[in-house]
Amino acid sequence: MLAKxxxxxxxxxxxxxxxxxxxxxxxxxxxxxxxxxxxxxxxxDELVFLDISATEERRKTLAELVYxxxxxxxxxxxxxxxxxxxxxxxxxxxxxxDKVSINSSAVKNPQLINDLVAKFGSQxxxxxxxxxxxxxxxxxxxxxxxxxxxxxxxxxxxxxxxxGAGEILFTSMDHDGTKEGFAxxxxxxxxxxxxxxxxxxxxxxxxxxxxxxxxxxxADAALAASVFHFKEMEIKxxxxxxxxxxIAVRL
Amino acid sequence: xxxxxxxxxxxxxxxxxxxxxxxxxxxxxxxxPQEIIAADKVIFPGVGEASSAMxxxxxSGLKQIIRDLKQPVLGICLGMQLMCNYSEEGSTEGLGIFxxxxxxxxxxxxxxxxxxxxxxxxxxPLFEGIRDKEYVYLVHSYYAPVCKDxxxxxxxxxxxxxxxxxxxxYGTQFHPEKSSSPGEKMLKNFLEKI
Numbered sequence: 001m002l003a004k005x006x007x008x009x010x011x012x013x014x015x016x017x018x019x020x021x022x023x024x025x026x027x028x029x030x031x032x033x034x035x036x037x038x039x040x041x042x043x044x045d046e047l048v049f050l051d052i053s054a055t056e057e058r059r060k061t062l063a064e065l066v067y068x069x070x071x072x073x074x075x076x077x078x079x080x081x082x083x084x085x086x087x088x089x090x091x092x093x094x095x096x097x098d099k100v101s102i103n104s105s106a107v108k109n110p111q112l113i114n115d116l117v118a119k120f121g122s123q124x125x126x127x128x129x130x131x132x133x134x135x136x137x138x139x140x141x142x143x144x145x146x147x148x149x150x151x152x153x154x155x156x157x158x159x160x161x162x163x164g165a166g167e168i169l170f171t172s173m174d175h176d177g178t179k180e181g182f183a184x185x186x187x188x189x190x191x192x193x194x195x196x197x198x199x200x201x202x203x204x205x206x207x208x209x210x211x212x213x214x215x216x217x218x219a220d221a222a223l224a225a226s227v228f229h230f231k232e233m234e235i236k237x238x239x240x241x242x243x244x245x246x247i248a249v250r251l
Numbered sequence: 252x253x254x255x256x257x258x259x260x261x262x263x264x265x266x267x268x269x270x271x272x273x274x275x276x277x278x279x280x281x282x283x284p285q286e287i288i289a290a291d292k293v294i295f296p297g298v299g300e301a302s303s304a305m306x307x308x309x310x311s312g313l314k315q316i317i318r319d320l321k322q323p324v325l326g327i328c329l330g331m332q333l334m335c336n337y338s339e340e341g342s343t344e345g346l347g348i349f350x351x352x353x354x355x356x357x358x359x360x361x362x363x364x365x366x367x368x369x370x371x372x373x374x375x376p377l378f379e380g381i382r383d384k385e386y387v388y389l390v391h392s393y394y395a396p397v398c399k400d401x402x403x404x405x406x407x408x409x410x411x412x413x414x415x416x417x418x419x420x421y422g423t424q425f426h427p428e429k430s431s432s433p434g435e436k437m438l439k440n441f442l443e444k445i
Binding site: 072074076221 | 263265266269270272273299300358361362363364365366367368369386388390391392406407426428429430431432434435
């Protein structure tokens with residue numbers, strides 16, 4: 001049976017992990033490769049690296065990071081953040097990334113999804129969507145959720161699927177950082193409307209939140225950052241809890 | 252041992268090279284027929300679309316070279332699918348090593364299948380030391396049905412071939428290079444037990 005996936009997300013700036021990461025057994029808390037390796041050993045099913053650097057050197061630094069992660073880590077990983085062209089993706093996949101995630105660049109230029117799918121295949125193209133409720137309607141937001149648009153979440157998600165994306169990473173800006181649970185109603189609607197896997201993101205605070213997003217939210221995978229980075233939750237323990245609730249996980 | 256990964260411009264092959272290096276071996280990327288023929292072990296990767304990958308193999312003459320190989324060959328993901336008779340993806344002929352046609356999952360399930368799924372009914376030394384129902388990592392929209400060459404079964408919508416084997420040819424639908432320690436064990440088996 002296909003297992004539900006647990007995905008830690010690492011924010012990267014200039015090739016280093018940002019946000020304080022509370023790992024006592026880490027020699028270098030800022031080294032994404034070492035952190036990725038630890039998560040892989042602890043039972044993470046996949047990893048996401050989100051690059052938030054804004055320097056001229058960012059492309060080269062990110063490509064080097066991808067190479068070193070692939071060298072060391074034996075589980076799949078996705079790279080996102082500022083990817084806006086076929087050339088960007090080519091370099092990252094060539095260096096060992098399994099998937100890339102695009103966000104604002106897809107909204108600005110939806111044809112990019114088709115171009116990437118034609119060149120690299122659906123299986124490695126993830127479209128990340130940040131959305132927030134405005135007057136009861138889910139609207140897509142850009143630039144890490146800072147810039148609102150008039151675009152409806154569900155319409156955009158459907159278009160993303162039709163253009164060939166292999167997966168959607170949906171972050172609810174209303175839930176992100178709250179630690180009060182995922183946006184399960186919107187997630188379930190996405191899962192019913194679309195026929196590609198949906199990754200839930202934003203709101204993870206405790207283990208029950210993961211149970212809920214896999215059951216009532218119908219999510220295929222769940223992504224979280226701080227609960228893992230600050231050791232509030234051990235991945236192995238989380239997966240055991242999920243298994244006890246009858247949810248298929250890889251243990 | 253000379254290990255060659257066939258490089259015909261299909262996707263992420265760096266990860267396979269790294270996985271082999273983690274096992275303490277070295278692997279070479281090559282599209283040179285002489286180098287491929289001379290290798291002790293050949294890995295035939297594939298990420299991307301079937302008909303365009305087949306076109307590349309036809310144009311480069313690698314199609315016949317691969318079919319005629321006598322040493323152990325391991326096709327991975329699309330590589331395995333291309334070793335079959337035919338694929339619905341782009342309606343293309345395959346290499347015809349495994350006597351089965353590759354089909355698309357129906358919309359009764361989410362397509363592509365992405366993630367970790369279990370394998371069982373494991374046959375051949377490729378799976379030595381691997382437990383029944385072990386999880387492996389897969390990303391695919393097309394599958395090879397269960398057939399006489401099936402050496403591992405997985406289930407998504409229906410039981411399908413997670414791996415195929417015939418004579419010196421092996422193929423896995425999953426990515427051993429991304430399947431954590433069980434995947435590395437299988438790669439090690441391919442290099443040392445086959």
